[in-house]
Amino acid sequence: MTPTPLTVAKLKEHPLPTPREGSKDDRGSALILGGSASVPGAALLASVAALRAGAGKLKIATAQSAAVGMALTVPEAMVVGLPETSDGGIDGERALECLRTAAEGCDALLVGPGLLGSKPTTAMAVELLHRLPTATFILDAAAICALASHADDVRRHKGRVVITPHAGEMAQLLDRSRDAVEADPLDAALTAADLLQVVVVMKGARTWIVDPQGARWLYEGGGVGLATSGSGDALAGIVVGLLARGVEPLSAALWGVYLHGEAGRRLAASVGPIGFLARELSGEVPRILHEASD
Numbered sequence: 001m002t003p004t005p006l007t008v009a010k011l012k013e014h015p016l017p018t019p020r021e022g023s024k025d026d027r028g029s030a031l032i033l034g035g036s037a038s039v040p041g042a043a044l045l046a047s048v049a050a051l052r053a054g055a056g057k058l059k060i061a062t063a064q065s066a067a068v069g070m071a072l073t074v075p076e077a078m079v080v081g082l083p084e085t086s087d088g089g090i091d092g093e094r095a096l097e098c099l100r101t102a103a104e105g106c107d108a109l110l111v112g113p114g115l116l117g118s119k120p121t122t123a124m125a126v127e128l129l130h131r132l133p134t135a136t137f138i139l140d141a142a143a144i145c146a147l148a149s150h151a152d153d154v155r156r157h158k159g160r161v162v163i164t165p166h167a168g169e170m171a172q173l174l175d176r177s178r179d180a181v182e183a184d185p186l187d188a189a190l191t192a193a194d195l196l197q198v199v200v201v202m203k204g205a206r207t208w209i210v211d212p213q214g215a216r217w218l219y220e221g222g223g224v225g226l227a228t229s230g231s232g233d234a235l236a237g238i239v240v241g242l243l244a245r246g247v248e249p250l251s252a253a254l255w256g257v258y259l260h261g262e263a264g265r266r267l268a269a270s271v272g273p274i275g276f277l278a279r280e281l282s283g284e285v286p287r288i289l290h291e292a293s294d
Contacts, residue, residue, distance in 0.1 A: 027056030028244035037088025042114025049237025089116030222261030230278030
């Protein structure tokens with residue numbers, strides 16, 4: 001099957017909801033579960049990106065020690081501090097009841113940025129999948145690596161899941177070497193999409209987007225500057241923001257990859273091909289959204 005180049009013209013086949021007068025509830029509610037004592041910024045980057053992509057309401061569930069700083073830095077969000085482990089990660093078992101309460105009423109959830117440990121992170125993700133059968137999810141970073149043993153749980157969510165692995169995370173998911181994934185990222189993405197019945201965003205210098213039926217799109221823009229710390233967190237935040245607005249998982253993945261890549265392209269032109277920061281990406285998104293949606 002020939003891949004479809006991801007262009008603005010192709011995105012027009014996946015139109016976004018038209019902004020209209022109304023309350024913030026009309027643009028949906030997103031929950032971001034992420035961050036730790038050592039990596040609080042990952043959840044921060046994703047959270048700002050979700051708002052920039054148009055989510056109406058935002059909750060952030062993060063490590064207790066990072067919660068106050070997060071609330072002050074993202075005053076637009078409700079922030080929930082969760083019990084921590086001795087290494088500063090979220091204690092999944094003690095956090096579950098609080099998470100269940102925080103997740104109530106949310107339309108879209110992002111699990112993974114800045115979380116520590118693939119097994120405890122996956123356990124929290126699976127619990128939320130069971131708890132919220134009609135919500136849409138994006139699983140990122142540590143939430144991806146141990147998913148193979150929970151494939152049935154993910155498949156039962158009936159395609160309302162996006163995963164955004166880089167080569168190392170995909171290698172752990174499929175029990176392949178990183179070299180093998182980098183040699184054929186499309187095959188890895190197709191295998192994961194079939195295994196889990198999810199939309200896969202296979203990140204890299206060339207990004208593949210694959211759906212559970214095997215259709216595939218290729219994005220080659222953005223530039224080398226996007227290979228920077230926190231860039232993937234911004235991408236995941238953009239996607240969850242779109243999911244909260246009611247965009248279908250495939251469309252949210254396609255738009256998210258394009259918006260993230262185009263933001264990188266514009267920053268490369270205004271700042272330089274390398275050296276711009278992941279925190280700067282989300283600020284470009286509203287303008288790009290406006291232009292691409294016309």
